Amino acid sequence: MSLKLTWYGHSAFSLDISGTKLLIDPFLTNNPLAPISADKAEADYILLTHAHGDHLGDTVAIALRTKATVIGVVEVANWIRKQGIDNVQAQAIGSKQSLPFGTVEFVRADHGSSFPDGTDGGKAVGIVIEAEGKRLYFAGDTTLFPEMSLIGALGLDLACIPIGGNYTMGPEDALTAINLLHPKAVFPIHYNTFAEIYQDPSTWALRVNNETSAQAIIVDPGSSFSI
Ligand code: NI
Ligand code: MN
Numbered sequence: 001m002s003l004k005l006t007w008y009g010h011s012a013f014s015l016d017i018s019g020t021k022l023l024i025d026p027f028l029t030n031n032p033l034a035p036i037s038a039d040k041a042e043a044d045y046i047l048l049t050h051a052h053g054d055h056l057g058d059t060v061a062i063a064l065r066t067k068a069t070v071i072g073v074v075e076v077a078n079w080i081r082k083q084g085i086d087n088v089q090a091q092a093i094g095s096k097q098s099l100p101f102g103t104v105e106f107v108r109a110d111h112g113s114s115f116p117d118g119t120d121g122g123k124a125v126g127i128v129i130e131a132e133g134k135r136l137y138f139a140g141d142t143t144l145f146p147e148m149s150l151i152g153a154l155g156l157d158l159a160c161i162p163i164g165g166n167y168t169m170g171p172e173d174a175l176t177a178i179n180l181l182h183p184k185a186v187f188p189i190h191y192n193t194f195a196e197i198y199q200d201p202s203t204w205a206l207r208v209n210n211e212t213s214a215q216a217i218i219v220d221p222g223s224s225f226s227i
Pocket of ligand 1: 050055111112141
């Protein structure tokens with residue numbers, strides 16, 4: 001069994017679990033790396049790490065069109081409901097819920113969270129998804145923090161972590177993060193979308209492969225890979 005991921009640039013992914021489609025942080029409009037427009041995105045679930053515009057993205061439009069279930073912390077869920085979306089589930093940081101495709105756990109992230117209109121978005125989170133025997137970690141926006149070793153303790157088949165710096169940890173801290181998480185594979189996110197977060201992923205991938213036990217995966221936005 002394998003899980004198919006498609007990267008839409010920045011922190012945005014489509015994750016296909018035996019035909020169930022999850023969208024994570026669907027920032028497409030105004031994302032210069034996005035390979036598709038919001039009206040082409042497919043979703044059964046939309047998972048949000050936090051409320052910042054480059055993660056909330058096109059959630060409202062996609063949820064209205066697809067009737068996807070939106071999952072976020074309670075402040076995010078309340079704001080989404082106010083936009084006229086009924087299929088919303090609030091989940092607290094530190095909790096794990098079972099869904100038809102597997103489990104979703106919200107874990108620590110060290111980062112702010114406010115909506116583009118200024119509404120407080122509660123705590124930013126990372127997301128751990130277990131499905132079909134695989135365990136995947138989507139860090140969202142975060143600094144390095146020592147409890148990443150606990151997130152990795154149960155084993156990770158993939159960790160998607162930011163390397164862009166400026167708003168999140170940069171490439172050096174991301175290497176330290178890998179040595180705490182010990183994932184089998186690592187995928188860099190949150191880089192090269194804007195000038196402030198320019199990084200060279202190939203150079204970083206070489207360091208990952210030389211300095212950690214993980215294998216770096218790099219693809220262009222719009223490309224898919226399987227785990
Ligand atoms: Ni952010
Ligand atoms: Mn961000």
